[in-house]
Amino acid sequence: MSVSEGTGDARYIEEAVRNAIEGAVWAPSVHNTQPWWFGTAEVDGGVRVTLYADPERRLAVADPEGREMVVSCGAALATLRLGILAAGYVPEVDIVPDSEKPDLLAEVTVRERAEPPPEAVRLFAQARDRRTHRGAFAEKGPPEYLMSSLIEEARLEDADLRVMSDPRKTRALGALSDAAEQFQRLDDRYQAELARWSPGSGSGRRDGVPDTAYPIESQETHPNFPERSFRHGRAQGMDVGAEVPGETGTVCVIETATDDRVAWLAAGQALQRVLLHAAADHYAAALHTQALEVPAFRELISGHLCEGHHPQMVFRLGRSGPIFTSIRRETSAVVFRDPRPAHP
Structure with missing residues (x-):
C-alpha cells in the first residue's frame, strides 16, 4: 500500500496500518479458517482499511448463516483498531451493514494522531502471543x-x-x-x-x-x-x-x-x-x-x-500450563488494494 506524497505523515500512517493488520491476522477464528481479507485505499490525508468477510472460508455445514464467520471477523477488527490506537492514531470506524454487499463489514480510516492509550498498547502487545487453549486447565479460573x-x-x-x-x-x-x-x-x-x-x-x-x-x-x-x-x-x-x-x-x-x-x-x-x-x-x-x-x-x-x-x-x-502454537497466512495473502481483484 502507499499514501500519496505531500501528506506529511504518510509514511508513518502506512507503517501503523501495516503493523495493525499484521496483528489483526492473529485474531481467533473458528477452526482457524481466518475468514477475512483487508482492502486498503488512499484517502485525503490518510489510509482507509476495509474489512471484508471471505465466504469461501465459511463453514458451510457448521455455520450456514455465517454467524461464526462474522464473529471471527469482529475479533480481527478489534485487533486492527487496537493496533492503530497503539501506534498513536485515531481509528475512525464505520460499520457497514449493507445487504447488497454482505461481505463488506467495516471501514477504518486512519488520519489523525493521538497519544497512544496505555491499555491499547498493553492489549495489542498480546495479539501475536495469545493462543486458543484446547483441553483442561492446570489451574482454576481468574479471580x-x-x-x-x-x-x-x-x-x-x-x-x-x-x-x-x-x-x-x-x-x-x-x-x-x-x-x-x-x-x-x-x-x-x-x-x-x-x-x-x-x-x-x-x-x-x-x-x-x-x-x-x-x-x-x-x-x-x-x-x-x-x-x-x-x-x-x-x-x-x-x-x-x-x-x-x-x-x-x-x-x-x-x-x-x-x-x-x-x-x-x-x-x-x-x-x-x-x-x-x-x-x-x-x-x-x-x-x-x-x-x-x-x-x-x-x-x-x-x-x-x-x-x-x-x-x-x-x-x-x-491457566493453561502447556503453550500450544498456531499458524497464520502471510499478511500479503489477505491484504489487497481496494477494490479487491477478481482472483487475488
Whole structure:
C-alpha cells in the first residue's frame, strides 16, 4: 500500500496500518479458517482499511448463516483498531451493514494522531502471543477482580460477558456442548468439513488447526466441555507431559441483545478484547462453539441460561500450563488494494 506524497505523515500512517493488520491476522477464528481479507485505499490525508468477510472460508455445514464467520471477523477488527490506537492514531470506524454487499463489514480510516492509550498498547502487545487453549486447565479460573474487568471490556463493544457462576448452569452448558459434539460426530458432512480444516503433521498449510495446537490425548474437564477431535484417528498432537488436572476454569458466554450481522461483529470485538485482557494476566481461553451450532441447543441456552439474550460464544478461562502454537497466512495473502481483484 502507499499514501500519496505531500501528506506529511504518510509514511508513518502506512507503517501503523501495516503493523495493525499484521496483528489483526492473529485474531481467533473458528477452526482457524481466518475468514477475512483487508482492502486498503488512499484517502485525503490518510489510509482507509476495509474489512471484508471471505465466504469461501465459511463453514458451510457448521455455520450456514455465517454467524461464526462474522464473529471471527469482529475479533480481527478489534485487533486492527487496537493496533492503530497503539501506534498513536485515531481509528475512525464505520460499520457497514449493507445487504447488497454482505461481505463488506467495516471501514477504518486512519488520519489523525493521538497519544497512544496505555491499555491499547498493553492489549495489542498480546495479539501475536495469545493462543486458543484446547483441553483442561492446570489451574482454576481468574479471580473476581479480573472477571469484573473482563465484563467491562465486553461492554465497551456493546456486548455482554455472562459468567456462569451457578454450578447447575455450568453443568447444563457442558452437557449441551457434549451432546452437540456427539451429534456432530455422527454427521458425515460435518466431519468432512472438520477434516478439511485439520491439516496433518508437516502439512505446510498456513490455516486450519495444526497438530501443535492441541494435546495428543483428549483431556476431560469436570464438568466436561469436550474439545473438537482434530486428530481424525491420527496419532498426532502436542505431548503435554505430566497429566493435567481436569480443571474446567471459569465458564463464560459472550451474548448480545440482538442477533444480526452488526451484533455478531460486536460480539467478535468484545470476545477479542476479553481474550487479550485475560492473556495480559496470563490466562488462556478454550473456545466452544458446538452447542451454538445446533439451533435447538442455542435456543435453549438463550432462554434458560442467558435470560433471552443471544449467545454468540461459549468459552472457558484458566491457566493453561502447556503453550500450544498456531499458524497464520502471510499478511500479503489477505491484504489487497481496494477494490479487491477478481482472483487475488
